[in-house]
Amino acid sequence: MAIKDLVSIALLAATIAALGFLPPVPIGIIPVPITAQTLGVLLAGALLGAKRGFYAVAIFWILIAAGLPLLPGGHGGFSVFYGPTGGYIVGFGFGAWLTGLFYSKFYTSLTPLKEISCLIVGSIGIHIPGVLWLSYAAHISIYHAILGDLVFIPGDSIKIAITFFIARLIRKTLHIKY
Amino acid sequence: MNENHITLQDVSVAFNTHTVLHNLNLSLNERRIAVIGANGSGKSTFIRLLNGLVIPNKGKVTVDGLDTKTHGKRLRRKTGFVFQNSDNQIIMPTVEEDIAFGLKNLGIDKEEIEQRIQKTLREYGLLSLRQQVAHLLSGGQKQLLAICSVLVMEPDIIILDEPTTQLDLSNQIRIRKIIHQLKQRVIMTSHDFSLIERFERVLVLHQGRVICDTGPSAAIAFYKKLMT
Amino acid sequence: MNARFLDHENLQLRNSFLHKIWPGFKLSLLFSFSSFLFFINRLEITSLSLLLILALYHFTGIPLRYPYEKIRSLFLIFSFIFIFQLFSSDIWTSLIVILRFTDLLLFSELITLTTSVSQMMETLNRFFKILKPFGFQPKKISLTLSLTLRFLPVLKQITYEVSESQKARGLEGNLLTLVIPLIIRTMKMTDNIAEAIEVRCYN
Secondary structure: OOHHHHHHHHHHHHHHHHHOOOOOEOOOOOOOOEOOHHHHHHHHHHHHHHHHHHHHHHHHHHHHHOOOOOEOOOEOOOHHHHOOOHHHHHHHHHHHHHHHHHHHHHHHHOOHHHHHHHHHHHHHHHHHHHHHHHHHHOOOOHHHHHHHHHHHHHHHHHHHHHHHHHHHHHHHHOOOOO | OOOOOEEEEEEEEEEOOEEEEEEEEEEEOOOEEEEEOOOOOOHHHHHHHOOOOOOOOEEEEEEOOEEOOOOHHHHHHHEEEEOOOHHHHOOOOEHHHHHHHHHHHOOOOHHHHHHHHHHHHHHOOOHHHOOOEHHHOOHHHHHHHHHHHHHOOOOOEEEEEOOOOOOOHHHHHHHHHHHHHOOOEEEEEOOOHHHHOOOOEEEEEEOOEEEEEEOHHHHHHHHHHHHO | OOOHHHOOOHHHHOOOHHHHOOHHHHHHHHHHHHHHHHHOOOHHHHHHHHHHHHHHHHHHOOOOHHHHHHHHHOHHHHHHHHHHHHHHOOHHHHHHHHHHHHHHHHHHHHHHHOOOHHHHHHHHHHHHHHOHHHOOOHHHHHHHHHHHHHHHHHHHHHHHHHHHHHHHOOOOOOHHHHHHHHHHHHHHHHHHHHHHHHHOOOO
């Protein structure tokens, strides 16, 4: 890892954390407001690629584990990994990695459709550990856990759209290598 | 023969297809050298040549006998670099950690690091801010910290990129005074004429070429005419 | 490593027996406790553990308001799980599931509350040093962590500035116009910071 890689990992980790401080935006009838934090996770994958994107999340994990209140609502500490939603936080890493992996695969022929698919795959990556952990720890069948997970779809679609626009814009303004 | 002597031979620098510096031939051995020029004239690239942050596409830069292309690491021990934006230069969360960062990289032992931190902070009036979070410093204090973090490494040459541009008047005066009192050789870019006035030699850069190379008052007059 | 800018609880400055225990030991205790709880499906053990944990809070001098707030913040999810369990299994299973979560949350929270951020960082760093043979690079991890701590308040400030200027233009709550300037400014900082590290002889 060159110095520049370490810097971009640190800055994206800080971005993920900083986005957690934005007040959650409520959307209509759905009980779960949108937080901007997973937006940062997708961006980490889309802008840094699989490996560095994952490292950015890993640094974020370390800071949370150390007790910094960096999750929305000022949550932090080891307890967040043990809570019912702990799987989603682990999913941040998987999601960033998957997003980056697909981006670098399609990098030479990135059409808008492919790019959105990359982001969808990445978002699903965030949810997989989330659903698995919820199902395991709360003794809920996978099917029902997935059903509960569906409330995130509207928020996630908005975040995918935003990440799509930003990633395209950044690629035009700055040179990005994977 | 190459002690305390910077030379540029036929140096050109290009980024992609855009040439930033054209065929520079210079020999620099004064103790106070300033570089002035409009934004985009190549000033920043020019001073980055001197510690190997930028390697010329053509030609050769030697600093005290060391080729910047092959001796980048040794040169960075010899030179201290203060960037224009101190916000991006401070890389550790607190004042003391930031000052210690360079020293740790030099492999200096703990006791000496402690001594040097104490001495530098006292000298520049930052001792009471030792444990302070860097983000919470004022603009002037940040620039002071950036300079301290470089000075504490005891370089032979100090390179500064527009050290007073982002400061208010009282801090400008303070930083000017510090720069004038430095024991080291100084090479600096600046638009601050009151700072340049007391320098020995001033280069005026224009579109990647040195178009004037003389003493401060003549250079400033020339530059003012060029800009109008 | 210093993280004072976010030192969130002055509770961490207190001095109880739990504060004095080596953080590495506390973490291994947490790990074994959680693995133990996941294999045990007995109500008396999960509820006894809860009592024990609450007693620990009490002896540490942390007001019981803290564990209460922690559980309250998850009340919605807990009641969802509880009701769900009632329908799919029986009341005992649902109680065990909820109590187990409560145990884990409160115990891990207790460890966070009795260990300062810098202590925890140091311990984690030591852990990475042990993992060096597995490809961990503690020096780089440590630099990256410091950089993150250094620039997190800077990015927070940028976010704040951008959202203020949006309010002035009536663009409130628009994530897109908020995140774009934040990311662009952040990405532009990268080269400058990397140069600053390089000139200070990091290798």
